[in-house]
Amino acid sequence: MEASGSELAERLVALYPVLRCLSTRVLTELCQTARRVQLAPGTAVFDERQSCPGFPLILAGTIKVVKSTATGREMLLYRVEPGDSCIITSSCLLGHSRYSARGIAELPLTLLVLPPSLFEQLIAEQPLFRDFVFHLFAERIAELMQLVEEVAFHRLDQRLAKLLLARGETVRATHQALADELGSVREIVSRLLKGLAGQGLVVLGREQISIVDRDGLRQLADGGR
Amino acid sequence: MEASGSELAERLVALYPVLRCLSTRVLTELCQTARRVQLAPGTAVFDERQSCPGFPLILAGTIKVVKSTATGREMLLYRVEPGDSCIITSSCLLGHSRYSARGIAELPLTLLVLPPSLFEQLIAEQPLFRDFVFHLFAERIAELMQLVEEVAFHRLDQRLAKLLLARGETVRATHQALADELGSVREIVSRLLKGLAGQGLVVLGREQISIVDRDGLRQLADGGR
């Protein structure tokens, strides 16, 4: 059930408008030389201290990039969605270094992996593509700095509140999953959620948290007691 | 006491070998169009939510890039030395976004600030310069990810040990300064240092910590109890 070359090109351009700057010839070539990879949820996309096989464009699914400890705790650094790209990978490619975190497929994941040579060529020849990549870098760096600040200075209930707010009206996730994003453990998340429920900010259900007082939650997230 | 153009060019190339890839014509032009800035220790080089005046090359001194809180606590994100460049700035320039942290001059600081247009031109036309900038990005991202992990998962005594190890044989700094790097407070650093001294790992003096058992300290830093 492989999409034809031109179908693929269309999907690609829809997700990555920047690729519109390529001539159809280059784009076709890209689609042909790039390796297509499918991964089941939960499988590792890349691992710490590994070197890097190419530049991935995400067609479907997401990658969560995490640090984890020997004791099994885990912490989300960021999430890569279709349309942006795994900047850690570009950083490895361009910096000729190794991964410094793990990437894990979250939904069924489809990638198009550009070989390094092609990636370098695009960077060199396509100003818009280059801009696109730089943009990603800039965002990630800002995000990471923000994350450092939050982990260093904010209480866990604030960070939890913020996380919930970012997830829309009702959040479908286990407490364990939330803990893994925050770098904490299940029991604490349960305890804090109970606290939030007690304040009438959320309503809890199995694998589900419904936000009922968005403003209150935001106030908490912003450091208001 | 202004250095002549060619003297400046020499200093620049000595610190930034990558600039060797420029023709002397371009290099001279660079020296002429770039703005030279001198700042006293402690003054702000840039501030959060500010936008960005250009790409700085550091001729002398260092910049510490920090996040700080309303309550006066402070945390070092990284330090910029002559030879590397303030990547947060490039990220602002290239991502057309704003600073997300503060930069503070540490020693008497001398910068050469390239106007954005010139910077973009170098990025576009000079593959080696581009590579250089990408390299910086890659390193910073890896460093920041590492920092997140440490703040999230490591105890303060471990992080303190690591910090001391990175500073050579004897560290000249106040406890407050160390606390500011770690995102902690003076009393805790004092307490922990006393602990380290008690274990025979360091010897304390006024504004000075001498490492006497490097291996022991490393063991502590690596998570060994």
Next chain:
DNA sequence: CGGCCTCTGTGACCGCAGTTACAGACTCAC
């Protein structure tokens, strides 16, 4: 229905880090 597995709730306990509030020690300027 019964058994298994995952998810959640909860209480007791602990330790690290931060806060508050001092006191003493050292340095430097006058």
Next chain:
DNA sequence: GTGAGTCTGTAACTGCGGTCACAGAGGCCG
């Protein structure tokens, strides 16, 4: 030398977050 300012030590207390050890509760499957 005297006093101001900075740096350090330190004790008492607090609270957050983590650990341990369970007990239910809901879902899924045979």
